[in-house]
Amino acid sequence: MKASLETLEQHFATVIAANELSHAYLFVGATNSGKMTLAQWIAQRLFCTNVKDGQPCGECAECRRIEEGNNPDYLVIQRATRTIGVDEIRGLKQELSKSGLEGRQRVFVIQDADKMTPAAANSLLKFLEEPASQVVIILTTTRLARILPTIQSRLQIVTLQSPTLATREQAIQQLGVDSTFSHVLSTTQFSLEDIQGWLEQVDAVQLQQTFWRWLTQILARKDSAFTLVQTQILSTFKEQKLQQLLPDLLLAALSDLFTVKFALNRPLNWTNQQENLQQFANQFSTQQVTALLEIVLGLRSMQEANVSFQNVLEYTTLRLLVVLA
C-alpha cells in the first residue's frame, strides 16, 4: 500500500472508526515523507477526547501532550546513534507488558527500525506477534529491505509516498541557497539543520563550482579530474556530513544525464546544467551513460562499509574515466 499522508490519515480514520486497527504497523517511506506525523496522528486519534469527523482536534490536552511528547502512553524510541541495541528494546518490552498508565491503549513507535541490531530485532519478534496488553506498535524505516523478513511478516506494511518537495525547497532557499542547488538539496536526505550547519562552514556557490569542475573534467575524459580530487574536492568537502552529501550530488547529476540521454519526461535535478548535460549526452552511448549511473549508485554502500572518503572518490573517478575512455 502506497499513498500520500493525507490519504493514509483518511484510511486510518476509517480503520479506527471500524475498530479494525491492527496491533503492529511498519511505515516505510523516504525521509520527510511524514512517517512520524502519521504515527503521531494515530496516537492523537486514539487519545483525543474531542474527535470530530474521525479527526483529532489537535487542541485538547491529550493532543497537545502527545505533540509535546508528554504522554506516558505514547512512547517513541528514537536514537541518534547508528544502532538500536537489545537493551533499548528490553526497556521497551518492559513497558509493553504494562497496561496504559492513563488510558487502556498505548502506542509505541520505534523510529528508524532498520537501526536495530539483529539481536534487538529478534528479541522483538515474540512481542510483535502477540503483545500482552492493548498496544499499537509502529515501526518506521526508510529501507524496507533492511527489516528482517520475520518481522515484516508480523506487521502491516504501509508505504508513504515521497513528499512534495516544494515547501522543503522553499525553506532551503530561505537559508540563502540559489534555486537550483536548493532543488537538488531538497531531494537529499539531509535535514534543514544539517544544511544550515554546512552553510556556516562553506559557501554554497563555491561548493557547486568545485563539484561541477570535477564532474565536467571527468565527463570531458580529462585525467586531471583525478588530481582535482586531492587538490580541491577533499579540501572543500571536509566535514563528514558534506562527505555524505557528495554522492547525492553526483547521483543527482548522473541521473540527470540519464534523463537527458533517454529524453525521459521528468524534471531535472540540476536544472541549470541542462545544456551542459545535453552536450555530454550526445557524446556518450546509452551504455556508457548507464554504466556511469551504475557506478555512482554503488557509491553509498562503499561509504557505509567505511571506505575512506578519499579512496571512494579516487576509485570512482578512475572507474568513471575508464568507462568513458
Added chain:
Amino acid sequence: MAYQALYRVWRPQNFQQVVGQKIVTQTLKNSITTDQISHAYLFAGPRGTGKTSCAKIFAKAINCLDSQDGEPCNHCENCVAINENRLTDIIEIDAASNNGVDEIRDIRDKVKYPPTQAKYKVYIIDEVHMLSTGAFNALLKTLEEPPAHVVFILATTEIQKVPATIISRTQRFNFRRISADDIAEQLIHILTEKNISYDDQAIAVISRAADGGMRDALSILDQVLSFGNDHVSLENALEVTGDADDQSLAHYLSAIFNQNVTEALQTINTLFADGCSANRLIEGIIELLRDLLLQKNDAQLLTQMSYRQLDADLITAAAQIQSAQLYQMIDLTNEIQLQLKNSAHSELFLEVMTVKLANVAKTAAPVSEGAAANQAEVEKLQTQVAELKQQLSKLENHGVAVSPRTTMPKASTPVHKTDVKINRQQVYHVLENATKESLTAVRDVWPDLLSKLTPAKRAMMKVSQPVAASADAIVVAFTYEFTLRTATTDQDLQDALKQELNALMQNEADIILVQKDQWPKIRKEYIATLRQGKTEKPTTQATPPAELAQPTIVAEATKLFGDKIVKVEAN
C-alpha cells in the same frame, strides 16, 4: 474487545488446521498415538509456516485428557488452560530476549521439578537461533537427558545458526514453504467463514506475494480488508502488495524485447509512480521471464506451473529472444535485486536494469541471425572475398581503364520504372569493403541514432535497417519504396542522419539508401558482376546466371501466376 490480527484469530488449534505441513503433522500425531514422544524436537523452516503453532498444538495434544488420534480436544481442562495461556507447565521462552547462560541455567534448575497439573512439562524455546554459544552449550546436557516428564520444543527460522551438537540431540522437523495453492485455499476458507466476497485474481496475487508464509498472507489480507469495504478486490490487493498488474509487466518486457528503451523506461516510471514497490516489480519481472522460458521450452509445462496467462503480444515479441538471453536476463535481474537491498534509490536501479536488459536483448540479436544463416552462405562469402582479392590485384596490374564493373551492371539492371535511382557504384564500393564487425557496430548504435532524430524523422526511419557497412559508408534498406523516395529527396534528413551517425561511430561514414526488396537483388548482381569480371575461371557457385538476369517483375509474375502461364518474350 480490541481488534485482533487475522493471523492471531486464525492460528490453528489442532493439527488438522495446520496448512501445508502434512508430513510434519502426521508424524507428530503418529508419535502421540503410538506413545513414542521424544524428549526434544527442533522445528525449523521459513517464517509463517507454522512452527510455533505446531509446537503449541503438540504441547496441547500430549497433555490433553481426551486426545483423539493424536489431536488435542480443545475442550478439556488442560486444553482450555493452554489456549488461555495460563497453564504453568507449558513454558514458552523467547530465546531472542533470554539468550544468556543465566536464563538457560534457570531452565536447567527448574527442569527437575515435576509438572503441577499436566502430564508433561513442555518448554517451547522460540527463535532458538538467538541463544549465545554459552547458552547453547549450557543446554546440551539438559537437552540430551532431561527427566521423563519434560519435552523440549525448539523453533527457529535460521537452522544454520544452531550448533550441530544441538541438532543431533533433537528430532528435527523441516517446515516447508506453503505452496501458493494451499495459501489460496486457506484464504478462501477464511473469507467464506467471514462471509466476505473476493476476486479470484486478488487471492492469487496475495498468495503469491506471501512467498510461502501463511502469516504474511494473512497480514496482507488483513490490510486489504481494512482497505476495501468487505470485498477483496484485485485492485486493492495489487495496491497493498505493491505488485504491478500483469498487463503493464507484459508491456514492459515487450518493449525491452523490441529494444524500445524509452518506452520501457516510461512504463517502469509510470508503474513506480502508481505505487508499485521496486522489489515486487523485480520479482514480477523474474517470474514473467521464467514463464517465457517455460513457454519456449515446453508450453505444456507452463500451464501446469504458472497461474497466469501469457500475453499474446509478449509471446510474439519474445519469439526473437533466445533461451540463453532469457537466462542472462534473469541473472541480471537477480543481481539488481540484491543491490536494491542496500540502496534507497530503487527507481534509478530499475532504470539501469531496464537499459541493461534491452542491451541483452539487443547484443545477441545479430548473433542469432548469424546462427540462422546457413553455413553455405558463409562459405560463399569466403570465396567471394578470395575472388575480390584476386580481382583487386588484377586491377592493379592492368589498370582500371576498362573496368567491367562500370558497364556490366547496367546491362543486367532489370527494367523497373518506379525504381528510385540507386547509386550502384557507391553500393558496390561499400560491399567491397563491408565487414561483419562494422555492420554489428552500426546496428548497435542504430537505436540510439534513431532516438536522437526528431519524431517525424524517426517515424520515417523506423522502417529502415542498416544492411551492410564498411568503414567509410553504410547501406540502409527501407521496407517501403515510398519512404525510401521521401528519404532520398529529404536532404535535411540525410544530413541529420550522417551527422548523428558520425558522432556515434566517431568516423566519417556516408549513408546510402536502398529498398529492402531490392537489396538481395543488388547483392546478387554485385556477385554476378564480380564473376563476370573473371569469366575464364570456372565457378562453383550455386545461383545460375540465368536466374540472376531475370527481372524482378518476371519473378513476381511467375510467383503470382505460376510458370506455366507466364511466358517471357523478348521484344
